[in-house]
Amino acid sequence: MSKIEWCDRTLNPIRGLCPHECPYCYMAKIHRRFGTGQETTEHWNDVYDALLRVRKPTTFFVGSAYDIFAEPSLHMHEILLFSAFKNPASTVILLTKNPKAYKFLANKHKRSFLGASLDGKHYTDFNGGHDLLDFISVEPLLAPVKLPETSARALIIGGLTGHGSPYKHTPIEWVDDVLKQALDSGMKVFIKDNLKDYMAPLEAKYGVSLRQLLWKVRG
Numbered sequence: 001m002s003k004i005e006w007c008d009r010t011l012n013p014i015r016g017l018c019p020h021e022c023p024y025c026y027m028a029k030i031h032r033r034f035g036t037g038q039e040t041t042e043h044w045n046d047v048y049d050a051l052l053r054v055r056k057p058t059t060f061f062v063g064s065a066y067d068i069f070a071e072p073s074l075h076m077h078e079i080l081l082f083s084a085f086k087n088p089a090s091t092v093i094l095l096t097k098n099p100k101a102y103k104f105l106a107n108k109h110k111r112s113f114l115g116a117s118l119d120g121k122h123y124t125d126f127n128g129g130h131d132l133l134d135f136i137s138v139e140p141l142l143a144p145v146k147l148p149e150t151s152a153r154a155l156i157i158g159g160l161t162g163h164g165s166p167y168k169h170t171p172i173e174w175v176d177d178v179l180k181q182a183l184d185s186g187m188k189v190f191i192k193d194n195l196k197d198y199m200a201p202l203e204a205k206y207g208v209s210l211r212q213l214l215w216k217v218r219g
């Protein structure tokens, strides 16, 4: 079971220090603390087994602790999506700060959802990946964000969590601003628990549920 509210399980085919080294990365903090992560290891077969074996409908976030598209490998990503396709119970969620790399995916089936991560401060490299996206994640929202024009149909909004990083650092005005952009574009929006105090006033303001996830609509 995952602690991430929008998925059931996480899988990490690559483990080690993620090349992006985001300052808020919980895994980078763990690696720094224990002096680990310098050598990356690969666990693709474990991922494929999990995707193929599951019987109960399960949403997998693949690459939660290492951006597997930071240095894309065409062959591996094709197999990943193909594996999921053969099991209708598996839903695969991918998220990257390098969405241009989705161009390397030869196949995309309807139980895979491609996301781009924006935090308002650090660079996310679209460069042609705009039309391939299903969703955008602004988590943690570190500054006001202008959503780029993309094919994304959904937005996830989250604050900064972890020791010394209370969500109060994410003002409601920033959340409201990006939320309005998303709703104006017809996107579904999911606000994470770490911003839950903002949920009721914003739901009342816009008259919509702010706990909508694309992949919960099965079909």
Ligand code: SF4
Residues within 6 Å of the ligand: 018, 019, 020, 021, 022, 024, 025, 026, 027, 028, 064, 065, 066, 067, 097
């Ligand atoms: S992209 Fe994700 S996994 Fe990679 S350093 Fe940033 S927070 Fe960590």
